[in-house]
Amino acid sequence: MSVLSVRNLRVRYTAKGPEILKGIDFDLESDDFLAMIGPSGAGKSTLIRCVNRLVEPTDGQITLLGQDVRALNARDLRGLRRNVGMIFQEFNLINRMSVMDNVLSGRLGYTSNIRSLFRHFPKEDISQALDYLDRVGLSDHINKRADELSGGQRQRVGIARALMQQPKLLLLDEPTSALDPKISREVMALIMGIAKELGVPALCNIHDVQLAKEFCNRIIGLQDGVKKFDGDTATLRDSD
Ligand code: ADP
Numbered sequence: 001m002s003v004l005s006v007r008n009l010r011v012r013y014t015a016k017g018p019e020i021l022k023g024i025d026f027d028l029e030s031d032d033f034l035a036m037i038g039p040s041g042a043g044k045s046t047l048i049r050c051v052n053r054l055v056e057p058t059d060g061q062i063t064l065l066g067q068d069v070r071a072l073n074a075r076d077l078r079g080l081r082r083n084v085g086m087i088f089q090e091f092n093l094i095n096r097m098s099v100m101d102n103v104l105s106g107r108l109g110y111t112s113n114i115r116s117l118f119r120h121f122p123k124e125d126i127s128q129a130l131d132y133l134d135r136v137g138l139s140d141h142i143n144k145r146a147d148e149l150s151g152g153q154r155q156r157v158g159i160a161r162a163l164m165q166q167p168k169l170l171l172l173d174e175p176t177s178a179l180d181p182k183i184s185r186e187v188m189a190l191i192m193g194i195a196k197e198l199g200v201p202a203l204c205n206i207h208d209v210q211l212a213k214e215f216c217n218r219i220i221g222l223q224d225g226v227k228k229f230d231g232d233t234a235t236l237r238d239s240d
């Protein structure tokens with residue numbers, strides 16, 4: 001069974017506005033590292049946000065981890081989102097909090113209320129957070145405020161935070177667009193290395209085709225809300 005199955009996905013942001021996604025179909029398997037490429041405005045962000053219903057589709061079916069995403073009530077949607085780790089272009093850390101607290105916040109899931117972050121965490125969570133911080137190379141920075149870090153370091157915090165959710169799927173929305181090329185490659189290598197090791201599939205929006213080819217086994221090309229290409233990385237030609 002696919003981890004994620006998308007059928008005839010359509011999105012309009014407003015009733016009379018343009019159709020942004022025009023009937024997208026694809027499946028994501030448990031061993032997929034799927035890159036979504038395409039020009040700015042193609043609909044990549046919109047698509048990834050439909051998966052955990054940060055955007056409400058206009059039509060179509062999304063099945064995630066066996067659940068009909070569009071049919072979930074608020075409580076079940078929160079449960080589902082806890083299983084999906086998200087990594088963002090602008091990192092979305094809480095700047096005034098420490099690196100450690102940002103990572104721990106992942107345990108509470110994506111939609112948690114900020115006030116609940118200041119509760120006491122059990123020892124296992126602390127040692128898990130320390131372990132992930134070690135894996136992403138931030139052991140020496142755990143008490144710094146998030147806004148004292150470089151861009152690459154901030155995204156490493158974002159990775160550790162997503163891992164704290166013990167996600168069954170990782171959604172990455174342009175995770176390297178705010179980083180320079182060298183750091184971008186390091187961050188992609190880190191994310192994909194850990195995902196592979198933990199056996200977590202990933203869906204990654206990325207406009208850099210070279211990085212997509214290097215780190216993902218499958219590529220979907222999106223243009224003007226339509227799927228133009230879907231295949232193994234090795235079969236992508238420059239003309240696609
Ligand atoms: P990409 O991630 O490929 O750059 P997006 O999904 O961000 O594409 O955007 C696709 C189109 O949808 C763009 O024309 C954008 O302006 C429009 N769009 C994105 N978000 C919204 C929104 N919240 N309301 C209205 N239009 C939006």
Ligand code: ADP
Binds near residue numbers: 040041045089
């Ligand atoms: P990116 O292209 O990097 O995804 P954008 O600058 O297009 O980012 O969008 C930034 C934010 O604004 C996103 O949350 C997106 O959903 C929203 N947005 C984009 N286009 C529109 C639009 N036409 N109307 C309303 N919100 C939009």
